[in-house]
């Protein structure tokens with residue numbers, strides 16, 4: 001099995017105003033190529049912190065993170081940036097696009113910044129349902145279209161892993177399902193690993209494996225069940241009352 005993300009005993013705490021918050025508490029997690037992992041947990045449970053540490057955007061307070069076999073803690077800032085650029089795609093809730101630039105310019109931005117050669121632009125855009133939109137300014141697109149551009153950018157250079165933090169959070173359910181479908185297709189056809197944070201059991205249902213966090217700790221890790229069972233598992237580990245079932 002080809003492990004592309006490996007967290008071993010990762011903790012992350014923040015010190016603010018003399019108080020310490022443990023955002024991530026001794027989390028170990030291996031993700032293989034071609035695996036689609038959904039991460040869920042109540043607000044503040046550490047999901048974004050986990051993603052940021054795994055993607056090398058934030059340094060853990062303890063533990064090690066390996067990306068495509070390289071220990072991030074042993075790399076200098078420049079080497080980490082290069083590794084991220086070459087092997088990692090990210091998709092955030094807020095799209096993180098430059099709205100004055102065109103679709104083509106946004107998708108090819110990592111390459112312009114020295115990143116690896118992207119797949120042919122027309123092919124990448126067609127794969128996310130945006131054929132022919134190359135020259136449109138991103139500022140003129142709908143939220144769903146923008147998120148497709150962000151997915152296209154994340155996938156353009158064939159990364160080993162894509163980290164997505166609530167990529168459907170700002171979208172209606174139908175559009176959200178389409179965006180998650182794009183990630184699912186990338187997993188199935190290109191063996192990309194995807195680690196996706198979501199609050200929506202319907203979105204998580206597209207994954208192969210469900211990881212639940214509570215108070216910074218990994219409290220459950222197993223095959224993704226159906227939507228109803230996802231909601232039940234989530235409620236159970238979060239200590240929240242379960243929705244009444246009849």
Ligand SMILES: Nc1ncnc2c1ncn2[C@@H]1O[C@H](COP(=O)(O)OP(=O)(O)OP(=O)(O)O)[C@@H](O)[C@H]1O
Nearest residue numbers: 014016021022023042043044045046047048049050
């Ligand atoms: N930069 C920071 N400084 C201080 N505390 C932080 C910082 N980032 C996160 N935290 C704290 O760490 C904990 C985990 O935050 P995190 O953003 O990972 O949660 P989350 O599960 O992504 O929540 P949400 O579902 O609301 O996005 C929270 O208690 C949060 O307040």
Ligand SMILES: [Mg+2]
Nearest residue numbers: 047048049165
């Ligand atoms: Mg978050």
